[in-house]
Amino acid sequence: MLRLTLAQMRRSIGRLVAAGVAIVIGTAFVTATLIAGDVMTRTTNDSIAAQFASADLVVSAPADLTADDVDALRSVPGVDAVDAVQFTYLDLSHGSKRVFQLGVPAPSDPRFQALEVVEGSMPTATGQVALPEAVAERLGVGIGDAVTSSRNVWDGSAPDGGAYEEVRDELSVVGTTADPYGAYAQMGGAVVVTAEDVAAWEAAQSMPDEPARTYSAAMVGLAPGTDLETVRAALVAASPDEAKAVTPDEHAQEQARKMTGDQDVFTYVILGFAAVALLVAALVITNTFQVLVAQRTRTLALLRAVGANRSQLARSVLTEATILGVVSSVGGILLGALLTQVALLVARGADLGVPIPATIAVTPVVVLVPLLVGTVVTVVASFAPARAATRVAPLEALRPADAPSLARGGGRARLVVASLLTVAGLAVLGGGIWLGTTGNPEIGLLAGVAGGALSFVGVLVGAVFWLPGVVSLVGRLLAGTGSTARLATANTLRNPRRTTATSTALLIGVTLVAMMSTGAASARTSLDTALDEQYPVDVLVATDLYGSSGEAVPGEAVRAVSGSEGVARVVELVAAEATLPDGTQLTVHGVDPEQAREVVRTPESLAPLAEGTLMLSEQEAESWGIADGERLELTGPDGATLDVVARTGAVGWSWLLATDDARALDPGAVTSRLWVGLDESADPTQAVPAIQDAIVDVDVPVEVAGAAVERALMESVIDTILGVIVGLLAVAVVIALIGVANTLSLSVIERRRESATLRAIGLSRAQLRWMLAIEGMLIAGVGAVLGIALGVLYGWAGAATALSIMGDVSLAVPWRDVALVLVVALVAGLVASVVPGRTAARTSPVAALAVD
Template sequence: MLRLTLAQMRRSLGRLTAAGVAIAIGTAFVAATLIAGAVITRTSLDAVSASYADADLVVTTPGEDLTEPDLAALRRVDGVRAVDGRSGLWVELTAGSRRVVTATTAVASDPRLEAQAVLDGAFPAAPGEVALPGPVAERLGVGLGDEVTAQRGAWVPADAPDAEWVERPEPLTVVGLTDDPAGAFAQSGGAAVLSADDARRWTAQDAVDGEPSYDDALLVLADGTDPAGTLPAVASAVSSAVPGAEVRTKDDQARAMTAELTDGTDVFTMIVLGFAAVALLVAALVISNTFQVMIAQRTRTLALLRCVGADRRQLRRSVLLEAGLLGVASSTVGVVLGVVVAQVALWALGGLALDVPLPSAVTVTPAVVLVPLLVGTLVTVLASLAPARAATRVAPLAALRPADAPAVTHRGSRPRLVLAVLLTLVGSALLALGVVAGRVVDPVAALGLGVLGGALSFVGVLVGTVFWVPRVVGSCGRLVGRSGTSARLAAANTVRNPRRTAATSTALLIGVTLVTMMSTGAASARVTLAGQLDEEFPVDVQITAGGGALDLVTPTLVRAVEGVDGVEQVVTVPSVPLVVGAGAPAHGDVGTTLSTTAWVLEPSVATGLVRTPSVVDGLADGTVVVGETLAQDLGVVSGDSLTLSVQGADGSPTGEPTARTVVVTALSGLVLTPSTAAALPLEAAGASADGSAVDPAGGTLDEAWVRLSPDADPAVVVPAVQDELSEIAVQVVGAAVERAMYEGIIDTLLAVVVGLLAVAVVIALIGVANTLSLSVIERRRESATLRVIGLSRRRLRASLAIEGVLIAGVGGALGVLLGVLYGWAGAATVLGVVGDVHLDVPWVDLAAVLAVSLAAGLLASVLPGRSAARTSPVAALAVD
């Protein structure tokens, strides 16, 4: 039987190739998705943890600081090669009349801990040296060997009640120019690199007790040391001094940071899991549909084998063996194709300069090879079970009948109808449950429910296509049939064989549903994640004076910023130092109190200034908008009462506290209306008597907020603002740059999705072309009969073309409808834990999908139709 099976495969090479192409592309889709998942995960982790360079372990201390003795204890742990502490240190640098406020970092003690790269020169090797980011050096107008001045200051004498702020400018020699390739310091456009001694001394000067302290520490282990094995010893060394310290690997720390940004949910992994699950399901459906059509075309050959003595078990084993061999061969080709496509896509993305750290080559893991190979082979074998079982039930005498005699009617199976209805209803219920459960239970479990529900409901729709697709096609056909004879003939042909019509339309329905679902899901993901970024970074650019040697925000400064291309609006934001407390103003009723700076904004101005107007919706007289972090520190929620007292020059509250209603939003800090601020005794805060340092609404003018134009590039506009203010001592913080970095990550994810969609489109075209081509071949004698009774070649081709376009159009339209529903459900399930999901419909993409569907139906039917029209009617009527 093996030799017979191989002989049949050789004789049916053309038909097997058609099925094999679909299998190969399906498995390539799975392989490409698995590779894309690894790239997405790696890219996301690298982008989030860029500032950790190539550290093996990261030590963080929430709420506390690390000291020099703590770092020394870490260095004594066996296997630790280098330890660097990190602290958030900013400095004002001047060169002539130009000024820049930038972040700083110490030169790394180990090359693996250096997040920036030297473009020219070298990193500092001695005190008094500095390496500047290229953009900072350009704004200061300096190069290698030039001198810049660091405007340093300190309270003298330290810790004394009568301490005075004394300016201590320090000269620094520029010894290097750096680049920030991974965006580790994207918000400040790079960081100035100081010598270790200078950084340690400056950090100590800024500390209250005069001792240097650090926010976290980066560790590099000796070659061959296992990070997981060393982690407990590192944790033990630091936990005795800092009980709340946490030690993680670099990737684990990146995952923890991502979880903080996404409320504890690994959204990137969920997106990858969703794509992988969809890829497996769709590949299975396409392979199954194509293979079933191919086996159905060989019914007569199988019956002839029964005539010559083959029993049913032999016939079934032959079909399964053929399916297994085809599955293994095609899946192997698919794996290779998937790896190649993924690598080409990675090269293409790398050439787009997305400013996102992409790997240079794909990583081929055992899962990338084995999963598509097993899935392709298993699905191909499973797809052959039903056709093989049907073929074994064919009576041997059936081989004597013409194989391509079309069935005029088809009586639907009641069990099939019941199964279709049950699968659709149960699947839809599970899908809805997954959408709701994503907000209240484990997101991964909700994703599993959603995938299972979507799979069951879609299979139910496909099982029932034989009942409803022919009716939809028939209804559309009656409308088209009014246009002429060819159209009426095409409309009649679409309903003569419901099973054939359903199979043909389903081939495209699967692919279009996939493409539309992913397009809709991707569009909804972009809108939703963009909304979350707007809430996380509501202000594009903040220009801060902040006291010390820094200037106030003046009208001249505002006019200078307004003149920068890409700036849409500049608003001065007065600040008021307050002491706030949770509770009513009655004596003894105020709980936690904190000192903070409140911003004064007119509600109408604030609405147009921030990216997400909803974060200031509650801003009104009698209310205060409180950021989520500050609200958690105070223990208040929306509707609670908050007391406000002006903070005096000595730091203590002055005057009678007043109560205001709290509105908690994503806007950081605390925001008041001008009327609320004007009711406070601002003179107690040390404002100048003539009001020169106070806005008419009240408060010190030491900050301005800038909104960029919608089409502006933050990476260009923010440096331009910094250049414009290079001679004014202010700090320019471009939150828009950081938001743009995260948007770049989203763009990378969506670019990967576009690559997957391209593969999905090819799958859909192969599926519809195979099915329609085999359908035309099946009707070869029917077409010949029409030619005999007088139908011209042109009308025959037109009839087949209209039929193909009609069936493909209906399949495409239904696929678009299903795809939008599934895309919305998927987006709501995956992104529901992030925040409010904004569903979006990519109308342009859907129009393109429908156009491709119609073109696919036209091409798939016209080309075989030309072959049928050229065949002699006498030859076509001959029985094989």
């Protein structure tokens, strides 16, 4: 039987290619996922270990290490150097440019230095600093320049027992650094200062009763010729209880496990997408083997007639599936490994700022898991066809070789199960939406996922009952275009099980793509609404933010901002001092109401602003106990009073008056803020830095708050995540489209005699090819449309559940993505018909009508 099976595979090699390609893509997906997970683990570990540079050991304890503990480590025999791992944060400025950056002390031993000097040197004396190249460029400084460090120190002589006061130091830039191994990549780089400066700053910042500083770990360098294990044991003995002394690599692995909860989340998520791809591949494989068995009816019957039993026939089909699974899986492993290696080379060339391995690591898991999964999926997918092969009776060999028919629909039990799953799933999904909108988003999301999965499985199980009807309906709409369309529709309905399996494979991929696109579009719309309420303008330029001086914004700064690239309009706000009836003093801002409504993101929220009105955010009104419509009397610094009506608005409004009211209250009011509106086509990530550069030479300290950049960054994150997810799910769609091509190819083989008859009665080759093209587009189009409808429904349900914690959820339809998916499906259905159409058109009527 093995020789016979191999001979049948050689005869059917063309039919097996499509199924093989499907499993190649699926296993390549699994292989690439496992390799990528390993690369990410290695990259993370290398990045963590890079902080310890060339240290021999890292000592840590559950309760951290004190300064005395670190000193005790230095006295251990064989120890050459010890440095505590410590960080500080520096608020650095130069002119109007400012950064808040992580800082590390210069090491006492070169083995502990994770950074490389690009220009100049490391700091060796107090008051010196070495900056990362990017930070130096951002501040616009070089070697020999000075930067200002702002920090808070504790003043014990202040009233009420002491208080913090701001101190500014001048630090001299002595060098610039690079981070070649990504030691501080996650923190955006690190500034290097002397250990003496770090100790002095911490001492000045500490309150009298504040506990002594502790350290998470200490780096240890051993003397030459020292035995590592001997010193390791001695270090543990000299450390607090439960302390550990490990190598940098061991420490990195432990920290990485803590960060991920000892779970490789990334790998699991991507393997979920690989499972979807393999599920679709299984549908394609099942469909292929069903038709192969149907095509071999006479051969199987002859085998039964000459003595082959049912188990031998079943083993023949399963053996064929096993061989196909093993060969295709090996191809998928090679393809996945090759693609991942190419991706590594591209990533290394892109200089991402993190240590990327040069080569992939091919472990037994990387080879065996995809091989096992691909083979098992192929064999399991062939169970139903193998069972069908055992039902072939010997008398089938005596029947005419008509085209096989698999027109049997689903049974009553299948209908009941599908109905129960669909109804129950939709009920649970509705309950999840209700829970999410009533303040229980976590439970609602779990219920929503469970309900969505149940209902989707119900839809797939019951597809054989309703999907052919949908195809028939669409086919009747196309029937008016001619006899070719009517023939194509009839061909799709001749074998409803196979048509359903093919459309279902595409339905799965398209549903998931549409669901993620819809969810992301709704998230983006809801996020825009929330950001518009939180940040009323694109960019805020001010002198009175974060405790700044509150001086007037110079006129040249206003003109510079107005002329910056990407700026559409600028509105000035004046700052006035006011006193509430309860004696509280605060700053209110005045703005021209008409101009304000032209620049803000939500003009309707400023509709109440007019003379005699004080605008407050709803949160501030609640905090101050001020009701909407309440009358207040404000008192200016010169005793002038102003009677106003308090009105509450969106989140971003804070004590806002009309300009004339503010100047009447405080005649000395100056312009302290600018509201900046950007052009709709402007890129915020370029426009905001352009504004910062425009005011770099202004003498007055001016802050630039770019709310538009935050919005753009959040949208960029959503778009990036969506792009990755859709790209992963697109693999399933590609596999499903292979199934469409496979179905058409097998359909051509089945209908050789029918095609010949059509040619004999006058159907041209072009019409025959067009008939198959309509058939392919009909199968792909119906699957895509139904998938889009289900995807939008599930996407809305997920958005309503998960995003309700943000407030009102704005549901959206990603029309561009929906149209793109539909067009791709139709074009792919058309392309899938090209080769089968040419095969059908090349067959002469006489040859096709010959008896097999």
